[in-house]
Amino acid sequence: MNNYDVIIVGAGTAGTYFAYLLGKRGLKVLVIDKDKEKDLAKRLDIFHFTTESFARFNLPESKAGDEEFVSKFSYIYSRSALDNYEKKNFLEVSVMHLPLFIKRLRNKAIKENVEFKFATEFKDLIYDAKGRISGIETKDEKSYNARLVVDASGIPSVVRRVVKDPYMETFPIGPRDKFYVFLKYVKLKDPNIKIDMSLSWPYYKSWIAPQQNKDGAIVGVGANISVDYARKCMKKFEDSIKLPAYDLQYEEWGATPYRRPPYSFVSDGFLVLGDAACLTQPFNGEGITAAWVQSTPAADVVANALKDDKYPTKEALWPINVMYQTGEGALFAGQRALLVGAVNMSKEDNDYLYANGIIFKSDDEEVKGSVAGNLIKGVLKGKFSFAALRSLMGASSTGNKLTKHYKNYPTSPEKYFAWKKKADRLWKKAGSMADNVKDAD
Numbered sequence: 273m274n275n276y277d278v279i280i281v282g283a284g285t286a287g288t289y290f291a292y293l294l295g296k297r298g299l300k301v302l303v304i305d306k307d308k309e310k311d312l313a314k315r316l317d318i319f320h321f322t323t324e325s326f327a328r329f330n331l332p333e334s335k336a337g338d339e340e341f342v343s344k345f346s347y348i349y350s351r352s353a354l355d356n357y358e359k360k361n362f363l364e365v366s367v368m369h370l371p372l373f374i375k376r377l378r379n380k381a382i383k384e385n386v387e388f389k390f391a392t393e394f395k396d397l398i399y400d401a402k403g404r405i406s407g408i409e410t411k412d413e414k415s416y417n418a419r420l421v422v423d424a425s426g427i428p429s430v431v432r433r434v435v436k437d438p439y440m441e442t443f444p445i446g447p448r449d450k451f452y453v454f455l456k457y458v459k460l461k462d463p464n465i466k467i468d469m470s471l472s473w474p475y476y477k478s479w480i481a482p483q484q485n486k487d488g489a490i491v492g493v494g495a496n497i498s499v500d501y502a503r504k505c506m507k508k509f510e511d512s513i514k515l516p517a518y519d520l521q522y523e524e525w526g527a528t529p530y531r532r533p534p535y536s537f538v539s540d541g542f543l544v545l546g547d548a549a550c551l552t553q554p555f556n557g558e559g560i561t562a563a564w565v566q567s568t569p570a571a572d573v574v575a576n577a578l579k580d581d582k583y584p585t586k587e588a589l590w591p592i593n594v595m596y597q598t599g600e601g602a603l604f605a606g607q608r609a610l611l612v613g614a615v616n617m618s619k620e621d622n623d624y625l626y627a628n629g630i631i632f633k634s635d636d637e638e639v640k641g642s643v644a645g646n647l648i649k650g651v652l653k654g655k656f657s658f659a660a661l662r663s664l665m666g667a668s669s670t671g672n673k674l675t676k677h678y679k680n681y682p683t684s685p686e687k688y689f690a691w692k693k694k695a696d697r698l699w700k701k702a703g704s705m706a707d708n709v710k711d712a713d
């Protein structure tokens with residue numbers, strides 16, 4: 273039996289970065305992953321990372337010449353459903369190869385004495401004589417002791433789902449809770465057209481973005497329910513919007529969680545991170561930095577909870593919940609509820625929002641009047657439907673209530689269940705993006 277301070281299940285971006293943070297704090301950390309090292313993160317090649325995040329998360333910026341680097345762009349564009357209006361927003365984005373980026377993170381963690389074991393699959397939790405989590409058993413019948421077990425296993429959430437504690441939600445992340453992302457890597461027929469920035473059509477949850485080949489692009493779509501439904505959405509998008517002519521190189525798909533995170537990330541001797549905790553951005557499903565916002569302060573809380581050989585109780589780990597839920601958690605809860613109402617409208621309604629800088633607005637655009645006032649004006653002029661107004665205002669009101677409720681997240685576990693009861697009521701009212709899907713069959 274080996275003894276560690278912390279065992280992390282999953283060597284993706286969430287587990288590897290957290291391991292690095294804990295290694296830096298002098299903790300003895302083991303990371304296991306079911307995949308072989310050479311296969312790790314192969315499911316996804318190109319990904320986007322806001323360039324300011326390098327400084328924010330204390331990592332050296334990836335530059336031309338680094339093996340993971342592909343390109344960089346500085347503006348993101350979005351267009352309306354009928355393709356009549358375009359918005360431009362400043363955002364510096366670095367485009368990189370995911371497996372090579374994780375390799376770079378892993379090397380940093382190894383320098384901090386973190387151990388990695390690949391081709392090692394989690395089987396179950398093990399408990400001490402007091403019934404507290406005290407490590408893990410793997411499928412090759414080995415046991416590893418640790419005072420803290422961290423679930424960073426992504427969508428399967430293999431550890432969170434077997435934690436026995438009323439404070440820990442054990443839900444699976446099913447088809448209604450996922451966004452299936454379907455990507456086509458394409459070569460453009462016209463060599464004069466270059467896709468060197470990201471252009472999205474939020475109405476279709478679709479986009480076109482750069483890839484490693486300068487004559488190429490990635491055409492993407494996200495949809496609940498299934499990959500087949502995402503393909504169907506891609507067809508609807510391409511039937512509606514004229515993209516530059518292309519030849520298909522290859523297809524890729526994956527899924528990202530698209531539901532509210534568990535209300536608590538901690539239990540006695542346990543913490544959940546990353547996709548396993550549904551920490552993704554409501555507007556685009558991106559999850560790498562969204563998860564690190566939780567793990568950066570969590571590393572300090574964990575180091576403190578483990579100091580002097582202490583056992584990390586739920587009470588000692590609770591500040592992780594408070595810090596996340598009152599910050600990014602509160603913001604994302606509001607956005608998630610708003611989105612359910614914002615996508616539930618016609619193409620004409622969506623064009624009206626773009627035309628008037630409502631929700632979708634360029635950096636340099638000045639909008640006169642309030643959102644509600646401009647929407648009502650649209651209804652009175654017959655340019656925005658009453659159904660869309662009702663849906664959007666309802667979603668916005670529920671979103672605001674959720675944000676306020678998350679900002680009042682209980683500072684200790686005692687008041688958790690009363691807080692949860694009200695949160696359940698608000699989420700029921702908010703509904704889910706999957707409720708908007710009417711044509712999946």
Ligand SMILES: Cc1cc2nc3c(=O)[nH]c(=O)nc-3n(C[C@H](O)[C@H](O)[C@H](O)COP(=O)(O)OP(=O)(O)OC[C@H]3O[C@@H](n4cnc5c(N)ncnc54)[C@H](O)[C@@H]3O)c2cc1C
Nearest residue numbers: 282284285286306320394425426526527546547558559560
């Ligand atoms: C097509 C697509 C494009 C995306 N693009 C972006 C983007 O551009 N930018 C962005 O920020 N996000 C993007 N995302 C989301 C992002 O990829 C995820 O949010 C992020 O990678 C999640 O990291 P993670 O470490 O939590 O989980 P994962 O990356 O899923 O890692 C979990 C690890 O746990 C291991 N594991 C699972 N089960 C077990 C087990 N039983 N035992 C041991 N190990 C196990 C897995 O092998 C895996 O290596 C995209 C997602 C998709 C699907």
